[in-house]
Amino acid sequence: MAELVTLTDHGLYCPQADLYIDPWKGVKRAIITHGHSDHARYGSTYYLCHHHSIPILKTRLGDIAVQGLDYGETIISNGVTISLHPAGHVVGSAQVRLEYKGEVWVISGDYKTQADGISQAFEPVTCHTFITESTFGLPFFHWQPQWVVMRQIQQWWERNRSDGISSILFAYSLGKAQRILANLDTSVGPIIVHGATHAMNEACRQAGINLPPTYRVSELPDASLSKGALVIAPSSAAGNSWLRRFEPYRTAVASGWMAMRGARRWQAADRGFILSDHADWHGLNQAIQATGAKRILVTHGYADLFSRWLIEQGLNASVLKTQFTGEQVNEPETEITET
């Protein structure tokens, strides 16, 4: 019998239902797990995603034909039951569950097991085959509880502010930016966002997510307000003249890669906050165990090493060579630049 899901040069494909999951080339029907650029790509005819992802996809991909689903809601396509389940990665992120004749596959997309207070928390879904990401699939990566990291960011900002210095925080514009906004005490001072960050905030607000008020530079009622402000921007803004207006400032990067000292030096930021929207080593292992799946296909990240580890744990694991990139030290070019 043919596999329920196969890998083609267009991406993960379910032949029975004739649809793709996060295809990297244009196809007729695409299910999108979440709005990051390595998963949500341009060029397909019909898109299906969680309804919170719709404004995000429309912001990134323009006026596309897209249908929204709730978590747990099912649709049936040529005998395949399709449903989306919370992945806890970013607003609207979903795992895709496919069931055909009693056989269940779950494609995780990107996920984290830690609740972030903004995207619906990850829920393990029982399945036979689990396609998992492994962005941080090495035993070196252990995340601290979110409140610990948020307190570090809060203290950093408040200290800079009391020194009369602005705080530039580089963070992914979809996911980490909203997570930080939703979890900081924003009464401390104004928060200024880069255009790329602003676009994603607006999309999340349209999806009904509550975020504290933020300013764009052009909206500041008084330019002096930027002194001591928190500025959230994608890392592509680093070294950009756009930042000059905030001088004097200190910079920080919020990323899982900041767990490695070398990565922070390489980024030349003053501080690194270890914050990721991906599961850490224990998170990956727990999530896989919770699915009860005997067969694990490992995608982006340390897929080779992680699948070898899973095999030693008694699972039938192998590598699936996708084009997903996972969290990168530098966010891929965003379309929106500011000068």
Next chain:
Amino acid sequence: MKAFAALFEALDQTNKTQEKINILAEYLLHASDEDRLWTIALFTGRKPTRIANTTQLRNWAACAAGLPNWLVEATWHTVGDLGETLAGILPEPDVTTIPLNSLAATIQQIFQIHALNSEEAKAAAVITMWKQLSKTERFLFNKLIAGSLRIGVSQGLLIKAISQAFQLPENIIAHRLMGNWDPRTTTFQQLILHPQASDQLSKPYPFFLAYSLEDISQIQSNLSEWVAEHKWDGIRAQLIVRNNQLFVWTRGEELVTDRYPEFHPLLSQIPSGTVIDGEILAWRNNKPLPFQFLQKRMGRKTPSKKLIEEIPVVLMAYDLLEHQGLDIRNEPLIHRKKILEKLVYNCNVNTLKLSEIFFAHSWESLLQERERSAEKGSEGLMLKHCDSVYGTGRKKNGWWKWKVDPLTIDAVMIYAQSGHGRRAGLFTDYTFAVWDDQRKLVPIAKAYSGLSDDEILQLDRWIKQHTLEKFGPVRSVEPLQVFELAFEGIQTSTRHKSGIALRFPRIARWRTDKKAEDANTLADLKALISIV
């Protein structure tokens, strides 16, 4: 260990020199004498003995973390730093038993573990320590037991912090930190606060360095108040005779007395209480031999008779720092030079030479003398004010170096890339950096020629052992190796992060005698633009 780990984190989180000084001074002020001493020792590159090699550490950590060896090794290859990798894979510390161990107590433990005679006992003791330490403490502990702790704080910054904390002049601290003291045989009181005369016996003075003169307008006073001498291209060194003992120190703070037996007869010729600053040169037929010859001597701890005959050395004396047991560094240069001259003429051993001085009548005459540099085998001229004192560190007054072309700078290697063709698999393409005004290293040039095959092999091995990160064929390496780069010109450039571009950069030589902090600054380079 907690306070030391907090210090390490705090230093790591700022690039501002003054902030670093404040953080370090604050720490020193509140630390115990033992912790002060060990902190200074670690910050000046003194390390406790290493108790395990990387394989042992890896196996022990794999065992403690319940992970297969291959996974620990693969993780290490990704993270790049073993101490950091192991600190990261170990289970969370046992919070109920964390003792507030001081740094000195931790180091004491390390010496005790070192004395254990079975590997099993060592492994058990290290695993017990791991359980008690937080992540940063563990990272530092791992670096200590692997003998690879390096801290990104320059000697100058450390001196400023000690000076600020204990209200002592910087030049006195600088002097007290020199030489081969051992934290196990001295105390903080003896080293910094109340040194005994006998401790000072072999200590050199901090070397006085000069900036490059890029534009003659930088010399503002009357030219007739200045003297010139050749800038010899060897190893800067101090020759010390005190209490009927002779010591030779290089600028890299290495005691090299045994390497140069040629200087030993000077003991009977130079009175006790004398310190001479000069340049060690390979010398034949009244002329220095090219630097490569001297390099052959530098590596040999005890040179053979044959090598000494082949490559004899001399000390070209520049200055006199101590005379009749008195520190005369604050006397005017001309006065010091006069005493030095007498000393050299009364000396019957021909391995001590006097660096000749020229009075600067006009720029034309100086230029003429500088033109003769190649023929004399020097790098150019030094210009010194007649009344200048012998300062500490690098100062922009009193002394200038005025080198001949090609332009050279000292830069630190930060990236290496593997080569192609004949040298495939070897790291042969290097990226070099200089210090910016935040004391961060900014890349300024790539260069891949200029080293001998032997040096390339040696450097390749070093790179593989000191890789920080890998990205594709490129590795970032610990910023420790200094190279002299020669180049033909320099221009401003918007395409480069540094804002400058060098023309035809190439490696002039590997400066194993210099530390990363001695490398040039971006400001030095920018100053060059105006004259080229």
